[in-house]
Amino acid sequence: MSKQFAKDPSSAESQIPSVSGIKSAFTPNEVSSADNGLESEDDNPYNKHVQWDSTVWSLYLKETEKEDRDLVESLQVGVDDLLIFAGLFAGILTAFLIESRKDLQVDPLLEILQALQKPLAVTTSPPFQVSKSSLVVNYLWFTSLGLTLFSALCAVLTREWLAGYIHRSGGSSSSDAYERHLRLKRAYQWRLVSVVSGIPLLIQLALFLFSAGLVLFTWNNSVALGIIMLFLTLFGFMLYILGTVLPLFSRACPFRTTMS
Numbered sequence: 590m591s592k593q594f595a596k597d598p599s600s601a602e603s604q605i606p607s608v609s610g611i612k613s614a615f616t617p618n619e620v621s622s623a624d625n626g627l628e629s630e631d632d633n634p635y636n637k638h639v640q641w642d643s644t645v646w647s648l649y650l651k652e653t654e655k656e657d658r659d660l661v662e663s664l665q666v667g668v669d670d671l672l673i674f675a676g677l678f679a680g681i682l683t684a685f686l687i688e689s690r691k692d693l694q695v696d697p698l699l700e701i702l703q704a705l706q707k708p709l710a711v712t713t714s715p716p717f718q719v720s721k722s723s724l725v726v727n728y729l730w731f732t733s734l735g736l737t738l739f740s741a742l743c744a745v746l747t748r749e750w751l752a753g754y755i756h757r758s759g760g761s762s763s764s765d766a767y768e769r770h771l772r773l774k775r776a777y778q779w780r781l782v783s784v785v786s787g788i789p790l791l792i793q794l795a796l797f798l799f800s801a802g803l804v805l806f807t808w809n810n811s812v813a814l815g816i817i818m819l820f821l822t823l824f825g826f827m828l829y830i831l832g833t834v835l836p837l838f839s840r841a842c843p844f845r846t847t848m849s
Contacts, residue, residue: 646763646765646766649766650765650766650769653769653773657754657755657769658755660782661751661754661755664747664751664782664785665748665751667785667786667789668744668747668748668751668785668788671740671741671744671788671789671792672741672744672745674792675737675738675740675741675744675792676741678737678792678795678796678799679734679737679738679741682730682733682734682737682799683734685730685799685803685806686727686730686731686734689723689726689727689730689802689806690727692719692720692723692726692727693719693723693724693727722805722808722809723809725802725805726802726805726806727802728802729798729799729801729802729805730798730799730802732795732798733795733796733798733799733802734795736791736792736794736795736798737791737792737795739791740788740789740791740792740795743788743791744788747785747788750781750785751785754772754776754781786847787847789847790847790848793829793846793847797822797826800818800821800822800825801822803818803822804818804819804822829846831844832844832845832846833845833846833848
């Protein structure tokens with residue numbers, strides 16, 4: 590999410606291209622009074638300084654439209670990639686859950702087989718008990734699946750937010766310019782970029798939970814295989830920590846994560 594807004598979104602003057610002889614300076618009270626939209630041209634504080642149909646507004650909107658589109662495109666690329674990964678990961682995780690869920694209930698075929706082997710003997714079989722390791726594995730994997738689906742939902746909603754943001758771009762009057770400024774200001778107030786940038790954290794957390802469950806699942810079947818999976822999981826976790834910490838010591842570091 591490399592594209593940034595203007596440094597001071599609360600200042601309309603910083604958003605208007607410099608035009609000789611024109612100065613747009615208005616107080617914060619004038620801006621905040623119309624945060625809910627414009628009811629008429631008289632409510633627009635821009636009109637107190639420049640005519641509503643002046644050429645400066647079309648110049649301003651033309652320049653800022655490119656900035657808005659670049660921002661939306663940079664955010665949308667990450668959202669699209671996340672949707673693809675979430676779909677693939679959810680499919681793989683579901684296959685593992687189908688197998689691990691069998692450990693949570695009695696196998697009916699096994700009960701029938703035991704009954705056929707001893708049809709006349711009076712047996713008191715112990716009640717079925719789920720092992721703690723199976724419970725932990727299913728807890729981790731079901732939680733991971735829930736986070737994956739939730740991140741996919743957030744990604745879909747983000748696409749709608751971004752489409753709505755860019756859909757209102759354009760125009761050539763002072764009201765259009767003021768509406769664009771308010772839209773930018775609200776995006777800062779509600780931390781749109783931070784919220785969209787934080788969505789990948791959900792899928793990353795889901796991936797770590799799945800890896801932890803996979804280590805425990807393989808450990809129960811083969812200690813050697815469990816050790817290999819544990820090593821790979823710790824190695825990946827260390828790389829993630831390094832990618833998060835290194836940018837704090839060097840801003841030129843190209844290795845970054847969502848939390849950097």
